[in-house]
Amino acid sequence: MPIRGSIDRIDEQFLEGWAVDDDHPTAKLAFDVLVNDRVIGRFIADSFRQDLKDADIGGGECAFSFAMPPFFGKQDLANLRLRFADSNLFIVLPTPRPAEAAVAPTTSRFGGLWLDRADWMDRLSAKHRAGKLSDAMAVRLFQFARDGYTVFEKAVGTRLIERLKGELDQFWLNPPEGLLIETFEPDGAMRYLPPDARWRHGRTKLLDIFAHSELARQVAAAPPVVEFLSTLFEDAPKAFQSLNFHNGTEAPMHKDTAYVKVDGNPLALAASWTALEDVEAGTGELEYFIGSHRAPDFLFGGISKWMENHAEDNPAFLESLHRDAETYGHNRGKFLARRGDVLVWHADLAHGDAPVTRVDRSRQSLVTHFCPSGLEPFYRRTSQHATLTEHGCSFVSQYSPVGGNGRIG
Numbered sequence: 189m190p191i192r193g194s195i196d197r198i199d200e201q202f203l204e205g206w207a208v209d210d211d212h213p214t215a216k217l218a219f220d221v222l223v224n225d226r227v228i229g230r231f232i233a234d235s236f237r238q239d240l241k242d243a244d245i246g247g248g249e250c251a252f253s254f255a256m257p258p259f260f261g262k263q264d265l266a267n268l269r270l271r272f273a274d275s276n277l278f279i280v281l282p283t284p285r286p287a288e289a290a291v292a293p294t295t296s297r298f299g300g301l302w303l304d305r306a307d308w309m310d311r312l313s314a315k316h317r318a319g320k321l322s323d324a325m326a327v328r329l330f331q332f333a334r335d336g337y338t339v340f341e342k343a344v345g346t347r348l349i350e351r352l353k354g355e356l357d358q359f360w361l362n363p364p365e366g367l368l369i370e371t372f373e374p375d376g377a378m379r380y381l382p383p384d385a386r387w388r389h390g391r392t393k394l395l396d397i398f399a400h401s402e403l404a405r406q407v408a409a410a411p412p413v414v415e416f417l418s419t420l421f422e423d424a425p426k427a428f429q430s431l432n433f434h435n436g437t438e439a440p441m442h443k444d445t446a447y448v449k450v451d452g453n454p455l456a457l458a459a460s461w462t463a464l465e466d467v468e469a470g471t472g473e474l475e476y477f478i479g480s481h482r483a484p485d486f487l488f489g490g491i492s493k494w495m496e497n498h499a500e501d502n503p504a505f506l507e508s509l510h511r512d513a514e515t516y517g518h519n520r521g522k523f524l525a526r527r528g529d530v531l532v533w534h535a536d537l538a539h540g541d542a543p544v545t546r547v548d549r550s551r552q553s554l555v556t557h558f559c560p561s562g563l564e565p566f567y568r569r570t571s572q573h574a575t576l577t578e579h580g581c582s583f584v585s586q587y588s589p590v591g592g593n594g595r596i597g
C-alpha cells in the first residue's frame with residue numbers, strides 16, 4: 189500500500205498528522221473534513237515537519253494541521269469524518285471520544301441526560317423500585333420528561349427574597365467591582381456595562397450576581413431545586429450563568445441550547461426562573477411551548493446545535509419553533525408565579541417572554557443556568573475565574589471570580 193499516514197491529534201481544536209503517497213511523494217494528498225456529512229473544510233498534507241524528514245517520510249513535507257472551526261464542541265467530534273478529497277474513500281479515525289450520552293439513543297443527536305434517552309421510562313422505574321427516588325420525585329421527573337418543565341411553589345422563602353432585593357437595590361446604586369449588566373438601552377444595540385441605574389427598568393439584565401452575592405447563591409441553590417437538579421444530572425449542579433430581570437424584555441421564543449453552550453453535551457443543561465415578586469399577565473411573563481423539548485434538533489449550518497458559527501440561521505431557527513409547535517401540538521403555557529416560586533426548564537424547552545402591555549409593572553426575576561458539575565460551559569476554554577461550592581451547588585462565572593471580591597450590603 190503506497191499511501192501511509194498517521195493521525196497524531198484529534199480533538200475539538202485540531203486534527204493533525206501526516207499522509208504521503210510513497211509512489212508519488214511530490215503529489216500532495218488532499219482531504220475533506222466532514223461533520224454530519226457536510227464538508228466543513230479541506231486541507232492538503234504538504235507542511236514541513238522535521239521528524240518526518242528525519243524518518244525519510246515524504247521529504248518531511250507531508251504533515252497537516254487542520255484547525256476546527258470556532259465553537260466546535262467536543263460533542264461534534266462524534267460526527268466527524270475524514271475522506272480523500274472529492275472521493276468516497278473515508279479514513280478510519282482513531283475512535284473519537286464522544287460523551288457517553290452523545291452516542292446513546294437520546295432524543296437529540298447531540299446528547300442528553302438519562303431522562304432524554306429512549307429508555308428513560310425504564311430507568312425512571314428502576315430507580316424508583318430501587319428506592320432511589322421518592323414517589324413525589326418520580327412523578328416530578330415524569331412530568332419533566334413529558335412537558336419539559338416543572339414548578340416548585342414557594343421554593344424560596346419571602347424573607348430571603350426580600351433581603352436579596354434589598355441587596356440588588358444597593359448593587360444598582362453602588363455596584364461591586366466586576367459586576368456587569370447586559371443592556372439594549374437606549375438604542376437597541378447590545379452593550380456590557382457596569383450597572384447604570386438609568387437602564388434598570390429597560391431591556392437590561394444584571395449578569396451573574398451570584399459571583400457577588402451570597403444571598404443570590406442561596407436563592408439560586410434553593411434546596412428543592414438542588415435536589416431535583418442533582419437527580420436530573422446524576423451529579424451536583426453547577427450554576428454558570430445568571431440573569432436578573434427587572435422587567436420583561438420581550439425575548440422571542442427560543443431554546444437555550446442554541447446560545448448557552450455546555451461543552452461535550454449541549455443537552456446537559458437546565459435553567460431555573462425564580463420569581464422575586466408576584467407575576468401578573470401582561471408584564472412579560474415567561475411563556476413556553478409544552479413538550480417542545482422533544483421536537484427534532486434544528487441544525488445550525490446543517491451541522492451544529494450551537495448558533496454562534498451560523499448566526500445567519502437564527503431567524504429560521506426561531507421560526508422553526510412556532511412551526512414545530514403547530515406540527516406537534518405544543519400548547520403555549522405561562523408561568524404566572526407567586527413570589528418565591530421556581531420553574532425549572534429543560535435545555536431544549538422553547539420559551540420566551542409574553543408581550544409587555546403593563547409597562548407600569550415590574551416582573552423581577554432571577555434566571556440561572558446549570559450544568560452537571562462534571563462538565564464545563566464552553567466559555568471555560570477561555571475564562572478561568574475562581575469558582576465556589578456552596579449549598580450543594582458549584583458556581584462559576586464568565587465575568588469574575590465567584591465570592592472573591594467587592595461584596596457590599
Ligand SMILES: O=C(O)CCC(=O)C(=O)O
Pocket residue numbers: 431433436437439444459461474539540541553555
Ligand atoms: O426573559 C426571561 O425571563 C427568559 C430568560 C431566558 O430565556 C434565559 O435566560 O434563557
Ligand SMILES: [Fe+2]
Pocket residue numbers: 442443444539
Ligand atoms: Fe432562554
